[in-house]
Amino acid sequence: MKGGEAMKCPAEMIGIMHDVLDEDATKEQKRLLFEHIQTCSDCKQHYEELKKTESFLLSSPSMEAPDGFTSKVMKQLPQEKRTVWIKRWMKSHPLVTAAILFLALMTGSVYSSWTSEDQLSALSGNLRFDQETNTVIVPEGEVIEGDLTVKNRNLEIEGEVKGDVLVINGEQYMASAGQVTGEIEEVDHILDWTWYELKKLVYNLGDFFTNEESK
């Protein structure tokens, strides 16, 4: 193993050389080696060669992994848990998450109010209901003060409504004598209904802010 040129020198000399290179030699060993190579050209050459070898090793160029290395690794990983993926996605898309949440809640509430029981609201006045034709009638000569909302029924106005009229999922019929001072609106589809609810929400929000400001 040890170089033939060092045969006539103390057997441990080459071991000391390596320990010196590894910064693992005692002061005494170092002194021994440096004194020895002053006089022994073979050992001096051997030590020089080892130092050269080491400097070659240390000057190896730093290497870079090939392009696309990371993505190739990622493609081979086992499937990640779904929950982690969803959580991270929500974190990185807060606006979309908020929008989806909003839509889900809106759809829920709109749908439930769309399918909830038939209702009829008017602040004052007498209304008649014709069961056979499923029609709410504002009798002739009758005056409704305020808005009138009819849901899942038809509406026939023979009298007068002093306010807005809203007919949801039904038809409205105005007799020639009937009179409505506000707007008449008919909502027939869930999309219209959603739109109406949204409009109401925005108006309410607007009211809320104006109320706040006026305080």
Add this chain to the structure above:
Amino acid sequence: MDAIVKRIILQVRKGDHNAFGELVELYKDRVFALSYRMLGNRQEAEDVAQEAFIRAYTNIDRYQIDRKFSTWLYRIATNLSIDRMRKKKPDYYLDAEVAGTDGLTMYSQVSADEQLPEDEVVSLEAQDGIHRAILSLPAKYRSAITLKYIQELSLKEISEILDLPIGTVKTRIHRGREALRKKLQEQ
């Protein structure tokens, strides 16, 4: 650095792929350099380096968080490289003539396999001798020499990576270095 790595590893343990991507980015060059010096072929080195990361991911629960992550990762990469070397033709056949070619040795095959960008070619020529010399070492010396000089690790870290007593690591480095000295003199 260690604190960052630990935070990332805790995320990886929860199953977060992207956190693992950060780890790959941090260590890919060093792991690739390690497997390249051990195998001497870019394609094989890339395969082994990628497999090392995939093994690290699937075994991340076995990693002891209070120890150095790089030591654990290098250990995986070193073992995979040694396995791959053993499956290949033994290194001392590198000098042998390849059957059916006229005077071509395995050395020329090794360099023909390498596809390198042009700027790397110059430094490679200068480094060619030492690179080939490392590749001619038996696996046990090659791994010790690579970890010491390419990764510039301490003897203690190398002994942990190779799972060997420090004394054995020293002996392997001494013998490896001695063999390299001879190879370089011959060249």
